[in-house]
Amino acid sequence: MDVEGRSWNAAGIRKREDFSFFSSYPTHRLSSSGPYPSPTRTLSDQIYSASPMQLIDTHVHINFETYKSELEAIRERWREAGVVRLVHSCVEPEEFAGIQAIADRFAEVSFAVGLHPLDAGKWNNETANQIRDKASSDSRVVAIGETGLDFHKGDDPELQFKVFEAQLEIAQQLDKPVIIHCRDAAAPMAEMLRNFWQTRGPVRGVMHCWGGTPEETQWFLDLGFYISFSGTVTFKKALQIQESACMVNSDRILVETDCPFLAPVPQRGKRNEPAYVYHVAEQVAKLRGVSLLTLSQQTTENACQLFGFSLELEPRNDENKSN
Ligand SMILES: [Zn+2]
Numbered sequence: 509m510d511v512e513g514r515s516w517n518a519a520g521i522r523k524r525e526d527f528s529f530f531s532s533y534p535t536h537r538l539s540s541s542g543p544y545p546s547p548t549r550t551l552s553d554q555i556y557s558a559s560p561m562q563l564i565d566t567h568v569h570i571n572f573e574t575y576k577s578e579l580e581a582i583r584e585r586w587r588e589a590g591v592v593r594l595v596h597s598c599v600e601p602e603e604f605a606g607i608q609a610i611a612d613r614f615a616e617v618s619f620a621v622g623l624h625p626l627d628a629g630k631w632n633n634e635t636a637n638q639i640r641d642k643a644s645s646d647s648r649v650v651a652i653g654e655t656g657l658d659f660h661k662g663d664d665p666e667l668q669f670k671v672f673e674a675q676l677e678i679a680q681q682l683d684k685p686v687i688i689h690c691r692d693a694a695a696p697m698a699e700m701l702r703n704f705w706q707t708r709g710p711v712r713g714v715m716h717c718w719g720g721t722p723e724e725t726q727w728f729l730d731l732g733f734y735i736s737f738s739g740t741v742t743f744k745k746a747l748q749i750q751e752s753a754c755m756v757n758s759d760r761i762l763v764e765t766d767c768p769f770l771a772p773v774p775q776r777g778k779r780n781e782p783a784y785v786y787h788v789a790e791q792v793a794k795l796r797g798v799s800l801l802t803l804s805q806q807t808t809e810n811a812c813q814l815f816g817f818s819l820e821l822e823p824r825n826d827e828n829k830s831n
């Protein structure tokens with residue numbers, strides 16, 4: 509892989525010519541001396557406030573308690589970082605109302621509805637209907653999930669398979685993509701999906717927070733999936749994930765934070781937030797030897813394609829709220 513791709517020098521700092529696109533960027537967001545580092549500001553400040561990127565964080569959990577008192581500030585920061593849309597994931601139906609309230613508040617938030625594999629024990633007779641009803645009654649629902657298999661922490665594989673399959677069926681019926689969580693389960697996951705494809709036909713979707721080897725990555729590309737990289741791709745020892753990030757076709761790659769988990773370098777160890785998707789994109793661009801602008805265009809276009817939204821935001825008002 510080309511870790512010192514054409515847009516980067518050995519220290520990972522963008523070369524002067526890579527700032528050429530700033531000529532079309534609104535000057536009020538640039539410092540008076542131009543887009544170059546000013547000594548009084550941190551590197552993050554410079555990156556965020558000078559960025560003309562349009563990024564989509566395709567997987568967030570900003571309904572978590574940790575964000576409650578500061579969502580406005582977090583929104584400011586994701587805007588500064590160029591994040592123009594977010595896809596809010598969902599781990600169980602109890603979260604629906606809270607996630608909807610966030611989407612009411614921030615026009616750039618779309619969301620998924622589903623049950624996480626680690627919550628498979630909460631599946632009951634009502635769950636499928638709850639997911640189906642919400643997904644078909646609120647136009648901001650752009651996916652089913654997150655669902656999938658987690659054999660790292662989860663037990664009861666049989667139940668996980670059952671709950672996952674039920675959600676694949678809902679996604680297929682409603683023609684929505686699935687957001688798949690797959691941990692220590694790539695082989696059984698691929699096998700199950702191949703069987704599902706053969707007997708019932710394909711479902712569109714994304715392998716989120718992807719941590720697989722290049723070989724495993726290829727299995728899911730062959731099944732038609734998008735592959736989404738998170739902060740783990742920035743971790744020094746994550747060589748296989750980095751290799752996978754190099755091999756995914758440019759029309760199938762996505763970026764995400766999965767916040768509040770797995771903050772990317774240089775924020776590693778801190779609470780993650782949507783603005784940090786910038787660092788994920790920056791690393792993926794570097795690995796692939798393309799400019800950050802190119803990578804942001806590719807991933808943003810892919811997210812629009814998969815989730816079926818555009819970058820034009822509809823105003824949020826009471827009439828627009830669904831129940
Ligand atoms: Zn997940």
Ligand SMILES: [Zn+2]
Pocket residue numbers: 567569597654766
């Ligand atoms: Zn998640």
